[in-house]
Amino acid sequence: MQTNTVPTLSISMQPELMEFLEKNIWHDELIPSQLVINNHSFDIGISYRGNHTRKLRKKSYKIDFGTYNEEFLGREIHINAEYCDPSFIRNKLSFDFFKQIGINSPDCRYVLIEINGRSSGIYLQLESVDDYFLQKRQLSYGPIYYATNHQTNFSLLTTKGEPKSSLISGYLRKIGNVEDDSDLEKLIIKVNTIPRNEFGKEIVKYLDVKKYLIWLCGVICTQNYDAFIQNYALYRNGESGLYEMIPWDFDATFGRDWNGGVMKFNRVPIEGFNTLTARLLDVKEFRVQYRILLEEILENYFTVSDFEPRIINLHKLLRPYIALDPYKKDAIDLFDKEQEFILQFILNRNQYLRDHLKDLE
Incomplete structure (x- = not known):
């Protein structure tokens, strides 16, 4: 839960190591550093994170504490620059929305980052999806x-x-062993080879279908184009043995793409895409279930009235920090316009999806 204050994470590292990191943006090995928050000091390892984001002016980081850290309730955290999102709130809006509709999602909060005494601006701190998650x-x-x-x-x-x-x-295997790789391969083989007339009764042995359909509703509403082919974590529940989807990297949502460009509200169809989604929605029982779930979410959760107070509150919280951010302050006018942009997207996307519920019959 985001409070009304934004904490500061002060990071320090040897100047030569900082210079090395800046010159070697694809270096993934952790750089030894120190982090101070609320007068508490921690030894950490830090590296850049992300793919195309490493090429941007304001970079994102991964911070590893080595062992469980009480202050951060985990072993590692991700510090996202959110550089391409002019609103700075799309990731948080998305994760909070997924939690509302019943999907496990990373916790997140806003933080200020200082590196060697120099402000790097405001970031979104994300929980890692791992054993502590x-x-x-x-x-x-x-x-x-x-x-x-x-x-x-x-x-x-x-x-x-x-x-x-x-x-x-x-x-990328975060938790597990080589045997689990074989199980994941088996899932993909089954998704592609189970005969059509047997798919409905067989896939439930490998996948938590209802949770997948709820996840699909979340992706379809927020319109994360890439979530069908990446931008997710895949978890096999140790109790049920079934796979579940966990959202990840949801900044390219609510009407903007991964470069921050406008993505029209009708860009992603109601059926989504990728092989697994297509095969699930080919089963009448699952298709009907998806329609019922989506209709309920469009009525009760993905609405302007539900999102508007959250968007206003986040904008109010962030604006003073965006205005001082060395990388974002020049785009403050665009930041101010994003409230209306996102709300208009929600209105248009909601109506578009309602109009196309008939496509699921």
């Missing part, structure tokens, strides 16, 4: 994979239609 939610231990690129489309083929070099290409 599971413990906090009293979820049974199970393997977790990050879908790191567009190869994670639940298909036997790449997005270019070519055979994959590995069925689990693009998946």
Whole structure:
């Protein structure tokens, strides 16, 4: 829960290590540093994070504490620059929305970052999806994979239609072992090879279908184009043995793409895409279930009246910090216009989806 104050994380590292990091943006090994918050000091390792974001002026970071940290309730955190999102709130809005509709999502809060005494501006601190993520939610231990690129489309083929070099290409195993890789390969094979007339009764042995459909509703409403082929974590529940989707990287939502450009409200169809989604919605029972879930969400959660007070409050909280951010202050006028932009998107997207519920009959 975001409070009315934004804490400051003061990071210090040796100047030569800072210079090395700035010159080697693809270096993933952790740089030894120190973090101070509320007069508490911690030894940390820090590196840049993300893919295209590493090329931007304001970069994002991963911070690793080595062991469980009481202050941050985890072993590592992600510090997102949100540089391409002119509103600075799309990720948080999305994760809070997913929680509302019943999907486990990372906790997040806004923080100020100082590095070697110099302000880097305001960031979004994200919880890592790992074993501590599971413990906090009293979820049974199970393997977790990050879908790191567009190869994670639940298909036997790449997005270019070519055979994959590995069925689990693009998946980064966060928690688990080599045996879990085989289980993930099995899931992808099953998604692609179960006969059509058996798919409905067989896929439920591998996938929590209802949770997938709720996740699909969230993606469809927020219109995260990339979420079908990346931008998610995949968790196999240790108790049920079924796979579940966890949203990740949802800044390219609510009418803007991953570069911050405008994405029209009708860009992603109501059926979504990727092999798994297509096969699920090919089953009448699942298609009807998806329609009922989506209709309820459009009526009760994805509405202007529900989002407007949150958007106003976040804008009010962030504006003083955006105005002082060395990387964002020149775009303050655009930041001020984003409230109306997002609310108009919600209104248009909601109506578009309502108009196309008939497509699910």
